[in-house]
Amino acid sequence: xxxxxxxxxxxxxxxxxxxxxxxxxxxxxxxxxRAALGLILSFMGVAGIYFVLEAEFxxxxxxxxxxxxxxxxxxxxxxxxxxxxxSAASTQNSQWIGAAFVGMxxxxxxxxxxxxxxxxxxxxxxxxDLIPRLxxxxxxxxxxxxxxxSLLLLAALIGAIVIxxx
Amino acid sequence: xxxxxxxxxxxxILFCLGLFGALARRNAVAILMGIELMLNAVNINLVAxxxxxxxxxPTMDLAGxxxxxxxxxxxxxxxxxxxxxxxxxxxxRDTVNVEDxxxxxW
Amino acid sequence: xxxxVPDINLRIIAPALIVTVTAIVVLLGELVTPAxxxxxxxxxxxxxxxxxxxxxxxxWGANASGFSGMVxxxxxxxxxxxxxxxxxxLSILLSIPFIHAHEIDQGEYYVLLLASVAGMIVMATATxxxxxxxxxxxxxxxxYILAAFQREDTRSLEAGIKYFLLGAFSxxxxxxxxxxxxxxTGTTNLAKIAASLAQSAGSPMLSIGVGLLMVGFAFKVAxxxxxxxxxxxxxxxxxxVTAFMSVAVKAAAFGAFFRTFQFALPALALDWRAVAAVLAxxxxxxxxxxxxxxxxxxxxxxYSSIAHAGYILIALVAMSANGLSSALFxxxxxxxxxxxxxxxxxxxxxxxxxRLEIKDFAGAAREHPLVALALTICLLSLAGFPPxxxxxxxxxxxxxxxxxxxxxxxxxGVLNSLVSVYFYLRPVVQMYMSEPAEGWSGIRxxPLVALALxxxxISVIALGVFPxxxxxxxxxxxxx
Numbered sequence: 107x108x109x110x111x112x113x114x115x116x117x118x119x120x121x122x123x124x125x126x127x128x129x130x131x132x133x134x135x136x137x138x139x140r141a142a143l144g145l146i147l148s149f150m151g152v153a154g155i156y157f158v159l160e161a162e163f164x165x166x167x168x169x170x171x172x173x174x175x176x177x178x179x180x181x182x183x184x185x186x187x188x189x190x191x192x193s194a195a196s197t198q199n200s201q202w203i204g205a206a207f208v209g210m211x212x213x214x215x216x217x218x219x220x221x222x223x224x225x226x227x228x229x230x231x232x233x234x235d236l237i238p239r240l241x242x243x244x245x246x247x248x249x250x251x252x253x254x255x256s257l258l259l260l261a262a263l264i265g266a267i268v269i270x271x272x
Numbered sequence: 273x274x275x276x277x278x279x280x281x282x283x284x285i286l287f288c289l290g291l292f293g294a295l296a297r298r299n300a301v302a303i304l305m306g307i308e309l310m311l312n313a314v315n316i317n318l319v320a321x322x323x324x325x326x327x328x329x330p331t332m333d334l335a336g337x338x339x340x341x342x343x344x345x346x347x348x349x350x351x352x353x354x355x356x357x358x359x360x361x362x363x364x365r366d367t368v369n370v371e372d373x374x375x376x377x378w
Numbered sequence: 379x380x381x382x383v384p385d386i387n388l389r390i391i392a393p394a395l396i397v398t399v400t401a402i403v404v405l406l407g408e409l410v411t412p413a414x415x416x417x418x419x420x421x422x423x424x425x426x427x428x429x430x431x432x433x434x435x436x437x438w439g440a441n442a443s444g445f446s447g448m449v450x451x452x453x454x455x456x457x458x459x460x461x462x463x464x465x466x467x468l469s470i471l472l473s474i475p476f477i478h479a480h481e482i483d484q485g486e487y488y489v490l491l492l493a494s495v496a497g498m499i500v501m502a503t504a505t506x507x508x509x510x511x512x513x514x515x516x517x518x519x520x521x522y523i524l525a526a527f528q529r530e531d532t533r534s535l536e537a538g539i540k541y542f543l544l545g546a547f548s549x550x551x552x553x554x555x556x557x558x559x560x561x562x563t564g565t566t567n568l569a570k571i572a573a574s575l576a577q578s579a580g581s582p583m584l585s586i587g588v589g590l591l592m593v594g595f596a597f598k599v600a601x602x603x604x605x606x607x608x609x610x611x612x613x614x615x616x617x618x619v620t621a622f623m624s625v626a627v628k629a630a631a632f633g634a635f636f637r638t639f640q641f642a643l644p645a646l647a648l649d650w651r652a653v654a655a656v657l658a659x660x661x662x663x664x665x666x667x668x669x670x671x672x673x674x675x676x677x678x679x680x681y682s683s684i685a686h687a688g689y690i691l692i693a694l695v696a697m698s699a700n701g702l703s704s705a706l707f708x709x710x711x712x713x714x715x716x717x718x719x720x721x722x723x724x725x726x727x728x729x730x731x732x733r734l735e736i737k738d739f740a741g742a743a744r745e746h747p748l749v750a751l752a753l754t755i756c757l758l759s760l761a762g763f764p765p766x767x768x769x770x771x772x773x774x775x776x777x778x779x780x781x782x783x784x785x786x787x788x789x790x791g792v793l794n795s796l797v798s799v800y801f802y803l804r805p806v807v808q809m810y811m812s813e814p815a816e817g818w819s820g821i822r823x824x825p826l827v828a829l830a831l832x833x834x835x836i837s838v839i840a841l842g843v844f845p846x847x848x849x850x851x852x853x854x855x856x857x858x
Contacts, residue, residue: 133293
C-alpha cells in the first residue's frame with residue numbers, strides 16, 4: 107500500500123516536471139519548431155497527470171487531439187511562415203520583462219489562494235463504468251452544450267475554409 | 273493520496289508560463305502556443321476538481337471531465353481558425369502581421 | 379442499463395434553433411445560387427431572423443427552463459434575443475449592397491453571421507457557465523473570420539488575427555475563472571452556485587475565480603483596461619461587421635454578465651459592485667476622452683462604443699430590477715442608434731471607396747440632406763440628447779444608480795455625456811457648416827441601406843418619444 111502511494115507521488119512529480127519543463131521550453135526557445143516540440147512534451151506530461159487523476163478518457167483525448175491534431179496544426183503553421191525557423195531576430199517582444207512580471211504576479215495570487223482555500227472535499231471517488239457514463243451524460247444532461255459544441259465545430263470548419271481558400 | 277493543492281499549483285505554474293508566452297512573444301503562432309498552455313492549465317484544474325470536490329448535484333458528478341472535453345474541442349476549433357487566418361495573411365505576402373504582434377501594446 | 383431520456387424542450391431554444399437551421403439552409407443554398415443572385419441568401423437570412431424573432435415573442439412570459447437547467451426562456455433572455463435578431467437583420471440589410479460593392483459577396487458571410495447570432499442567443503439565455511462559455515465561443519469564432527473577410531485588404535486580415543488572439547487569450551482567463559468557481563461551489567449551474575453561496579461563506583479561490591470571470595467579460599464588452607484591441611479591430615474589419623459586432627456582441631455578453639453576477643453571485647455583491655463601479659468610471663472616461671482625439675469615424679465610434687459599455691456597467695452596479703430593465707432598454711436603444719450611425723456612414727461611401735475621415739463629411743448635408751439628417755439624429759441620440767432613444771436610456775440608467783445610492787456614479791456618467799457631445803457634433807458641424815468636398819456628385823444610396831437607415835431612425839425617434847411600451851417590455855425582463 108505504502109509503495110503504491112509512493113509510486114503515485116513519484117509519477118505525479120515526474121509528469122508535472124515534464125509538463126512544466128516542456129511549457130518553459132515552449133515559451134522561451136527562440137527556434138519555434140523546437141518550441142513546438144517543447145509544447146508537445148508539455149501536452150504529454152499533462153496527459154500523464156490525467157492518468158494519475160484516473161481520468162483515462164480525458165488523457166486519451168488529450169493525446170489524440172492535443173498531440174495528434176493541435177500540435178501538428180501548429181507545426182504546420184510555423185513551417186508555412188518560413189524564415190521563422192532560421193531567423194536570427196528575437197521572437198520575444200520588447201515587453202518581456204513586463205510579461206514576466208504579470209506572469210509571476212498571477213502565479214503569486216493563484217498560489218496563495220490554492221494553499222489558503224478550504225475545499226468542500228469529497229472522498230476521491232472512482233467510477234467503474236466511467237466511459238459509458240460519459241457517453242450517456244453527453245446525450246442527456248449535457249445534450250445542449252454537446253449540440254452547441256458541434257455547431258461551433260461546423261462554424262469553425264466553414265470559417266477556416268472560407269478564409270484560407272484560394 | 274496526493275493533495276488537491278499539488279495539482280492546483282502545477283496548473284497555476286502552467287497557466288502563468290502560458291500567460292508569459294502569450295504576452296512576451298511577438299509571433300502569432302508562438303502566442304497561440306502560450307494560449308494552448310493556458311487552456312491545458314484550465315483542464316488540469318477541471319479534472320482535479322472532478323476527482324476531489326463534492327459535486328453540488330449527484331447527477332452532475334462528471335461535470336469536470338465533460339467540461340474538460342468541451343475545452344479540448346474548443347482548443348482544436350481555435351487552432352484551426354488561427355491557422356486559417358495565418359495562411360490567409362501569409363498568402364497576402366504580408367508576414368509582418370504574423371511576426372510582429374504584441375498583445376500588450378497594439 | 380436503464381433507458382435514458384434527455385430533458386429536451388425544443389420550444390425554449392426555438393429562436394436559436396431557427397437561426398441555426400437558416401444558417402444551414404443558406405449554406406446549402408450558396409451551392410446552387412448563381413453569383414448575381416447572392417443577395418437572395420441575404421433576404422433568406424433576414425426571413426429566418428424575423429421568424430426567430432416571432433418565436434421569441436411567442437415565448438414571452440413562458441419562463442420555462444430546459445435541457446437539465448442549461449438554458450431558460452425568461453423575458454430577460456427573450457428581450458435580448460429580440461435585440462440581437464433586430465441588430466443582425468439591420469446589419470444584413472446594410473451588408474447586402476456593401477459586400478457586393480467590395481466583391482466579397484459569398485453566402486458564407488451570412489452563414490457565419492447567423493452562426494454568430496445563434497451563439498449570441500445561446501449566451502443570452504444560458505443558465506450554466508458551460509453553456510455561457512460555449513455560446514461566447516460560438517459567437518466569437520465566426521466573428522474572427524468575418525473581421526478578416528476582406529481578404530484583399532491587409533488591415534482586415536490584421537483585424538481578424540488580432541481579434542482572434544485577444545479573444546482566445548481572454549477565453550483562457552474566462553475559463554480559469556469558471557474552473558475556480560466550479561471548484562469552490564461544485565457546480566457550474568448558476569442557480570446552484572447561488573444556492574451554494576447562500577449557505578457557505580466565500581473563499582479566496584471563489585473571489586479570484588469571480589475576478590477572472592469579470593476579466594473575461596470585460597474583454598468581450600471592451601471595458602477599460604481590457605479595451606485596447608477594440609479600436610484596431612473595429613477600424614480594420616469591414617464596416618458592416620464592425621456595425622454588427624459593436625452592438626450585438628454587447629447585447630449577448632452583457633446579458634450573460636448580468637445573469638452571472640446579479641443572479642448567481644449576489645452573495646459577493648459587496649466586492650464586485652465596487653470593482654464594477656471603478657471599471658465603469660475608467661471605461662466611460664477613457665472611452666470619451668480617447669474619442670475626442672480621433673479623426674476617423676470608425677475609430678471614433680469604436681471609442682464611443684467603449685464609453686457606452688461603461689454606461690451600461692452602471693446599471694450592473696445598481697443591481698436592482700430597475701437597473702436590469704434600464705440596461706435592456708439601453709442595449710436596444712444603443713443597437714438601433716449605432717446601427718443607424720454606421721448605416722449613414724455606409725450610405726455616404728462611394729461604392730467600394732469609403733469615406734471614413736471626419737473631414738470627408740464636409741458639405742454632405744447639401745448633397746445628401748436626408749442621410750445627413752439621419753446621421754445627425756443618431757449622433758445626437760448617442761450623445762444623449764432628448765427626444766431620442768439614447769436620452770431615455772441614459773436617464774433610466776442614471777435613475778437606477780441614484781435610486782440605489784450610487785448618485786456619484788450617475789454624476790460622473792452625466793459629466794461624461796457632456797464631454798461626448800463635443801466629438802459627436804464634429805461630423806455634424808462638418809456636414810452642415812463646411813463647403814462640400816470633391817466627389818459627392820453621382821453617389822446613389824443603395825435602397826437597402828436607405829431602408830435600414832429608415833428603420834433605425836424611426837426606432838431612435840420612437841424609442842425616444844414613446845418609450846413606455848419598450849420600457850414595459852424591458853421591465854418584465856426579470857431574470858429567473
